[in-house]
Amino acid sequence: MKGVFVLDAAALLSNWTQRNPESEFVTTQGILNELRNRPSRERAERLVLIGRMRVADSDPDSVRAVGLAASKLGDLQVLSDNDVSLLAIALSIQSAGRTVSVVSSDLSVLNTATTLGFGIVDLTSKMRHQITWVLRCPACGHNERQGSKESECPVCGTKLTRRHKKRKRIV
Numbered sequence: 820m821k822g823v824f825v826l827d828a829a830a831l832l833s834n835w836t837q838r839n840p841e842s843e844f845v846t847t848q849g850i851l852n853e854l855r856n857r858p859s860r861e862r863a864e865r866l867v868l869i870g871r872m873r874v875a876d877s878d879p880d881s882v883r884a885v886g887l888a889a890s891k892l893g894d895l896q897v898l899s900d901n902d903v904s905l906l907a908i909a910l911s912i913q914s915a916g917r918t919v920s921v922v923s924s925d926l927s928v929l930n931t932a933t934t935l936g937f938g939i940v941d942l943t944s945k946m947r948h949q950i951t952w953v954l955r956c957p958a959c960g961h962n963e964r965q966g967s968k969e970s971e972c973p974v975c976g977t978k979l980t981r982r983h984k985k986r987k988r989i990v
């Protein structure tokens with residue numbers, strides 16, 4: 820497979836890297852820190868040592884752009900900081916003119932990745948649609964189109980819940 824593959828913790832915990840021995844990988848230090856499982860951690864460190872995987876830092880502009888895209892989809896509130904950094908790295912690789920795919924088992928990560936125009940490798944094979952979420956207040960029924968991480972109903976202050984607004988088939 821061609822291009823650069825941006826890997827989240829689930830990718831590094833699986834045997835996906837072993838099944839794609841010719842590919843070039845990128846991840847973040849934050850993701851490596853998530854690997855508590857020792858064999859997976861050692862395998863990831865080895866990939867770095869032999870130069871197959873690069874550990875990159877995200878730049879603030881890309882983090883902002885990812886935050887905006889995820890916020891429009893309604894995914895921002897469920898993405899971790901590590902998820903956002905990883906997507907930001909994918910965005911800077913794409914901006915440099917390279918083909919990039921995000922390898923993840925997290926549907927919110929994959930959903931945002933699709934919107935940003937990256938390829939995706941869905942480790943769960945469950946990603947069928949690009950989903951735009953709407954935040955809805957369970958108490959008063961108010962709908963909020965875009966949400967931040969702490970989304971409370973602007974009308975009554977109840978915590979908003981996510982619902983599908985739009986589904987677009989991607990595969």
Ligand SMILES: [Zn+2]
Nearest residue numbers: 956959972975
């Ligand atoms: Zn409300």
